[in-house]
Amino acid sequence: MAFLTLSIFILSGLLLTTADPTVAHPGNAVEACASINKSLGSPIVQTSSGPEYNFTVNNAWNVQNTLFKPACIVFPRQASHVQTAMKAIFKAKVHYAVQAGSHTGMKGWNNVQDGILIMFSHMQSLSYDAPSHSVTFEPGIHWGNATAALSQFGVAVVGGRVGDVGTGLLLGGGISFLSPSQGYAADNFLSLDVVLVDGTLVTATASNKYSDLFKVLKGGANRFGIVTKYTVRAVDVGTANETPFFGGHIIYNSSYAATLSKATAKYTRETTDSKAALLFTITTTLINGVAQQVCVLFLFYHGTALPQSIFGDFLTVPAITKELSPLSWTQILPAQDPPDFVSSNRGFVQHFSASAVVPQDNLVLDALSHFQNFSSTFLHNGTQSGMNTTSFVLTPILTTQIAAGHAKGGNVMVSPSLKGPYLNVQRSEQFDAGITDIPQFVQDGMNLYIKQVPPSPGLPLFINECDKGQNVYKTYGEFELLKSTYKKYDPTRFNMLFTEGPIGL
Ligand SMILES: Cc1cc2nc3c(=O)[nH]c(=O)nc-3n(C[C@H](O)[C@H](O)[C@H](O)COP(=O)(O)OP(=O)(O)OC[C@H]3O[C@@H](n4cnc5c(N)ncnc54)[C@H](O)[C@@H]3O)c2cc1C
Structure with missing residues (x-):
């Protein structure tokens, strides 16, 4: 008996002293918030x-992310505020998250x-430097506003395809x-x-001592630190009064999906x-209990017309509507998305999921047929899936895109030997208002669907759509470099343990 008591005593002592140091207690967050507040104050x-x-x-765009209540939110005005927050978070070992444009689907x-949320809504400054043809901006800006602010200089940054992101x-x-x-x-x-993670501020470039960090941030997502300032190349696109592009969108009947x-x-x-440039989408929406599908093609050419030799296959398919005209860059990416636009939804x-395939007809048709099967299985009232929309989005990754990346020093996603081309295949789903989580049987269906359309060997999946x-x-x-x-x-793996993001590091 004495032995048993002693064993329990030793065991509980061991458990106490070897307690998992990574486990965060909400109390820690409250204390860390108080400590940050002492340095930075309200608001x-x-x-x-x-x-x-x-x-x-x-x-937050995905309603699931509106249900979390952080112990406090830090609204930094400058990098040193993020440093103060991260030092406290690191010391107290508390869970944290970062938000910029709020549009993650995950x-x-x-x-x-x-935990502690660091929200960049007060860091939105942007400036153009003509001599270096570069743009410097803070993480809180959205692409539509960046486009609007830069149009007076006739330049843009390579950002998103939707203004609110x-x-x-x-x-x-x-x-x-x-x-x-x-x-x-x-x-x-x-x-x-x-x-x-420990609150140290560094500046990473392609040629300084942080060049490894610089490279992995090109696709490494949120795992390597919190970026407080971006300087990027500017691209000449003309002002809001110039229309150097031609294009728009075409809507087709779903019978032309294949x-x-x-x-x-x-x-x-x-x-x-x-x-x-091109983006092809197929969207199925449940309207009054009936699934209705439509295909929308977005197509643009930096020139005065859409060349037949490039876009002819799309232009000859009968369309429901075509809206094609000369365009300024600010019309392609307006500051405000239309009110009924998906980004405002x-x-x-x-929910997102991603694949990437070599652009062979059989692989694309196979991906399409799995999408159609998935949609018809889940997108009707009988299944009670709660799903109201499914989308299938094809983004061409041209050889020219891959070559441009290699010429600029490469990124962590694309192997130096990969030339492309390939197709990013994104699937996304939206659920009914009032639903706050994805039912397990639907997630099981999604997992199967992910397995059915694996990436072709050697092609990177796209984190923004996974x-x-x-x-x-x-x-x-460049997975080895990433690791x-x-x-x-981050030798203690603090980021992996204390914030959510991509798995696998
Ligand atoms: C309607 C819509 C359209 C989209 N269109 C495109 C597109 O055209 N091209 C494309 O590539 N993707 C596109 N996406 C995907 C989009 O790029 C990702 O969802 C992206 O993560 C959104 O960034 P955000 O700043 O808006 O979102 P947030 O949810 O604020 O951030 C996304 C992730 O990045 C992290 N993060 C943000 N800022 C920082 C920072 N400064 N330092 C460290 N971590 C940070 C966050 O913690 C989070 O994990 C689209 C998404 C939607 C919903």
Whole structure:
């Protein structure tokens, strides 16, 4: 008996002394908030549920991320505020999250329950430097506002394709309508100010002692630190009064889904003109209990007309409507998205998943047929899936995009030997208002769907469009560099343990 008591005593002592140091207790967060508040004060640190706290929590695009209530929100005005917050978070070992444009589709990636949220809504400055042809901006700006602010100079940054989305896009690589000529958005980084997990602020460039960090931030997402300032290459696109682009969108009947998917594969295989850009979407929506599908093609050319030799296959398919005209860059990416536009669709559970395939007809048609099966299985009242919309989105990654990235020093996603082309295949789903989580049987269906359309060997999955269970990093061409650099900058794996984001490091 004495032995048993002693064993329990020793065991409980051991458990106490070897208690998992990574386990965060909500109390720690409250104390850390108090310590940050002592340094920075209110309104930078908000611990009560005041209007700005509430607005921030409720504004996340995926409604699942509006349900977390952080112990406090830090609204930095400058990098040193992020340093102060990270030092306290690191010391107290508390869970944290970072939010810029609020548009992640992944549950838990931009908000945190009982932890500390760092929200960039007060850091939105942007400036253009003509001599270096570069743009410097803070993480809180959204792409539409960046476009509007830069149009007076006739330049743009390689950002998103939707105005309301934010700069988190860059850390996931980023795809723009300028990507065919400029590479992934992140390929255009020149310099990044980064607050590391322990609160140290460094500036990373392609040639300084943080060049490894610089490279992995081109696709490494939120795992390597918090970026507080981006300097990127500017691209000449003309002012708001000039219309150097031609294009717009075409809406087609869904009976052309396969024809248009094949045309997108062919376009991806054959297009070598980096002035062309295209995005093909198929969306199925449940309207009054009936699933209705429509195909929408977005197509642009940096020139005065859409060349038949590039876009002919799409222009000859009968359309429901065509809106094609000369365009300024600010018309392609307006400051305000239309009110009924998907990016403004807050209040719903959203879900993404990604694949990337070589642009062969059979692979694209196979991906399409799995999408159609998935949609018809889940998108009707009988299943009680709660799902109201499914989308299938094809983005061509042209050889010109890959070459532009290599020429700019390469990124962590694309192997130096990869030339492309390939097709990013994104699937997304939206659920009914009032639903706050994805039913398990639906997630099981999504997991199966992910398995059915695996990435072709050697192609990187796109983190901005993935399911949070997909091991995207493993598909990266520079995975070994990613792992070793992570170990170097975060040896205790604090980020992996205390904030949500991509798995696999
Ligand atoms: C409607 C819509 C359209 C989209 N269009 C495109 C597109 O055209 N091209 C494309 O590439 N992607 C696109 N995406 C995907 C988008 O890029 C990702 O969802 C991206 O993560 C959004 O960034 P954000 O700043 O808006 O979101 P947030 O949710 O604020 O941030 C996203 C992630 O980045 C992290 N993060 C943000 N800022 C920082 C920082 N400064 N330092 C460290 N971590 C940070 C966050 O913690 C979070 O994990 C689109 C998404 C939506 C919903």
